[in-house]
Amino acid sequence: MQIEAREYEYANDYKVLIESYSGKPEHLLAIMQDVQRHYNYLPRLAISMISQHVGIPVSRVYAMASFYKAFSLVPKGKFIFRVCDGTACHIKNSATLLDQLQQHLGIEVDETTADGMFSIETVNCLGACALAPVMVVNGKVYGKVSPGDVERIINEYGGQSYASQHKC
């Protein structure tokens, strides 16, 4: 992984975020979560800076980043469609919702559209099982979604006939 030139523009922002915590290893996870939350991924430069701040090798930060599901090494889309695939949602046909999303947006799970607008993710359980099947778009919860609703929800975020335009 290379550090991209544009990442240096944010170097000061990364620094402020990272140094708001002490350099104790017990804060490593929290620092990484804050960076992830701000930038929707862990930029390579930020990983180096975290390793220096906490005093551990880059490889260990990388191990954490690839182990925990909360982290991404590539930028995520502006709108993240998260389909819950907890058991309650699963037996209420969440797999079809996922199929529909993939088809309409022309991307697979954990991928992002080429223009950086949309990502699809699955989540193990959102704890909103009474509303199964559940889908969340940037924090907004959609409950009891039927496969027929998917297109309408995508359209709410400006994703009309996306697949045909953006399919690679």
Next chain:
Amino acid sequence: MQASINVNSNDRQTVLVCCGTGCTANGGREVFKTFETLLKDHAEIELLPVIKATGCNGWCEKGPLVRLLPRDITYCSVAPEDVSEIIDKTLIEGILIKRLLYRDPVSKEYLSSHHQTDFYRKQHKIALRNIGEIDPGQIDDYIEREGYQALKKALQEMSGQDIINIVQAAGLRGRGGGGFPTGRKWQACKNASGEEKFIICNGDEGDPGAFMDRSILEGDPHTIIEGMILGAYAVGASRGYVYVRDEYDLAVQNLGQAIGNARQRGYLGNSILGSDLAFDIEIVRGGGAFVCGEETALIASIEGRTGEPHDKYVFPTEKGLWGMPTVINNVETWANVPVIVLHGAEPFARIGTENSKGTKVFSLVGKVVNTGLVEVPMGTTLREVIYEIGGGLLKKRSFKAVQTGGPSGGCIPASLLDLPIDFDSLIEAGSMMGSGGLIVMDDHTCMVEVARYYTNFLAGESCGKCTPCREGLRAQLEILNRICDGEGTIEDLDLLEDISVTMQGASLCALGRTAPNPVLSTLRYFREEYLAHIEERRCPAGVCRALTTFYIDPVKCTGCQVCKKHCSVNAIQGERKEVHVIDESICIRCGECYRQCAFDAVQLRQEELR
């Protein structure tokens, strides 16, 4: 300000709006805000009602819920548009609004309070005692309901050993799944020597379909704090951590606020309530790894490492966090502690079965009428929970199985519905208590696919450190995929069992040792479904797409168009009140029409597919 009005708080009207996860998703927050806005315009009401946003009432199916005290009125499925009517009619004139009341499906009676419904009447709340009754942001709400009384009692009258003795006598067992006696764990930590000792609350609720920990952290965070302080006093710990899933935004927020308030009031800090007890709590947000619910993995995660478990020749009570003696208990376990310490062991021990005392919170979800959180005495039967509290199955379908214990639990068939739920009976039935998810499945659920689902889940969450778990799950998943695709052979079933035995015997941690449970329990109780997939190349539930085609029975079809509306690929043709037809060349076999049809007109082709 509430405090400036000199009125008995019991007489004052209070509006409790449920703002738990389910109700919030259904618009509970908007209802709460509408109450706030509209009540401001009612200067004519002499004493304005207090409005509180509460945690999850558990009855998510009927949300957003609004409760009015002191009359104890419960309104269901309240929309922001209903709020002005509630204010004008009920709060001012005292008239009930019938259409917002719950109507008992059997007696057809309108019930004014949720306490009269079967869903609540059969419950016994200890861990959930305050949730829905208090505003989690107000420490005084908690204190009013006996909050921090146990702590005061302990500091004034009891030694640390007294607390351990009480918890032991109460028979409290860990609610996170293991069921280890809590008092014994604490005793081991107290006896261990170390410069410092730690208390951890495990809120890394990873089991899909379970959300009791979330609900307690969101709706009653102080009970966790008080429980942990009591634990710290008992074993001599000075620092505590609450490990919460990062996905649980509201839980992190409410708990953080509660910790701050507890510090201000002197319940946390250097000299708690003037005594020499010093204890403080920090929140650690989890990184999203199922295995971190395992205690050694969780400890590794707090230490800033990847969450890989290690063998437990030495328990965390001897060498845990930073190598120091550590007590780690689940959220629900901590929530029981203040009640046991305050009221003594006996009332708690009187509830439940011989070896499983007290109550257990379950999240009752899936194909059941009343979904939500329920707390019942240990030993309650599955039938009572599913049919009496849960109201039976949706659309009156037939019951096939209930899955308990999370991904490493098992599926329990109809023949065992009268099984009393406790730690030991569930293990005997090939499942386990787990954190308390109860997922109800009907005849439209394919048990082979359910096994595949859990195995897929676990294969993704296995940390990969030990071979039996990592490779065993991968091999099992491959076989199950094959069976679901109609390419399974009869030998595959032996192979599945063979791999399971190796995983049970040779995996490093509980995740790997219990990971074959979904496969083994479905093989044990639903072998005929596996055989249908393998020998007849058909999926009896109509779920596995490679083995399923649907058609519409022209005799039963009423032309109601429900299936057509729900078809996402427009594969169903037919005008209103005319027989509909599925175009098999377009159909993706998602089965939505099959599930939606109220007349059983959409059917499975039962002949073999080659």
